[in-house]
Amino acid sequence: MNIGGQELQALQQMSALQAAGFKTLLLCKPNSAILQRANSLGLAATPTRFRNAFHIPSFRQLLHLVRNKDPIAIVSHGSHDALLSVMVSRWATLLGGRRIPVLRVKTFQHGYPLSFAYNHLFSKTLTPSHHLRSLFLVNRSIKPNKIEVLYPGIDFSGLGQANGVLPEHVRHWLDAHPGPVISHGAILRGEKGHRVILNALVEVKKSFPNVRYLIAGEGQDRPLLEAEIKTLGLDDHVYLTGILHEIAPLLIASTLAVLPSLIEPLGMFQIEAQYLGVPTIASRVGGIPETILHEETGLMVEPGKVRAWADAICWVLQHPTEAKQMAEGGKAFVTAKFSMERNTVELIKLIQA
Secondary structure (H helix, E strand, O other): OOOOHHHHHHHHHHHHHHHOOOOOOEEEOOOOHHHHHHHHHOOOEEEOOOOOOOOHHHHHHHHHHHHHHOOOOEEEOOHHHHHHHHHHHHHHHHOOOOOOOEEEEOOOOOOOOOHHHHHHHOOEEEEOOHHHHHHHOOOOOOOHHHEEEOOOOEOHHHHHOOOOOOOHHHHHHHHHOOOOEEEEEOOOOHHHOHHHHHHHHHHHHHHOOOOEEEEEOOOOOHHHHHHHHHHOOOOOOEEEEEOOOOOHHHHHOOOEEEEOOOOOOOOOHHHHHHHOOOOEEEEOOOOHHHOOOEOOOEEEEOOOOHHHHHHHHHHHHHOHHHHHHHHHOHHHHHHHHHEHHHHHHHHHHHHHO
């Protein structure tokens, strides 16, 4: 029901596909954050409950849409909608239609992957990094050609031309709390590492007593983070901004950006930060090393190591010139690898394959 990088990427892909001449339709849960955002962007969307993988009303709704619109592909982002899409594709074939390719987007892999679904149910499974692809291919029964890497696409032109400003409540808080700003944009869940930075901040503020930490996003862990902030005595150092519709104004106002994830298939925030020339520190975990060059475009730190994170943050604050020089090298690196244009071209190839 909340919105994060995967949801925002889906909306960007819809806009890019439409600009390339395709028609797109988003199916998502009623009252979800992605539905509200799609409506605000003028993207076509249909509320669908997706209560479970065998939800008959959702199956009927999807089958009706498929028979009326005859899509060239279905791109599924969750387990319930993926299985329903496969069943609808097979059912449409039985009713005399053609079989519709189902592309399964996977941004995580826990446990041992079973081969049947990836080899036989989905046309392709798309992962955002080579690291995540390797986790699927641990099972040697999974056919390598069924798992493809599709790096996320970022609208860098939108970032570079951002005319937006921070919401008034954020600007007021910053005005009342001057000092170096650490920013972190991610859904509020345990694996995103917010508590690592909170605990590191206790050490950092000994050397930089006016350091600030802005947390952008919403999620299930907000009450836990609020309690942790109070317990650590960081009320004057940390501000939870909620969801920001534009991330560029936050990054532009930042001294450094962090992505301290404990688990991360790839991550987006650190890519956007590098493009904007903001000194960046990210975890050496998952697919993140595919997005940042250690000591060339930013710094990488072992996940969950509070002392190491505190030391890295202090180094950036103590060496602003060197940190900025590294950050300036990040723009060309991420532009070549994560442009929306490259993502769209590769996605169209996969859809039309």
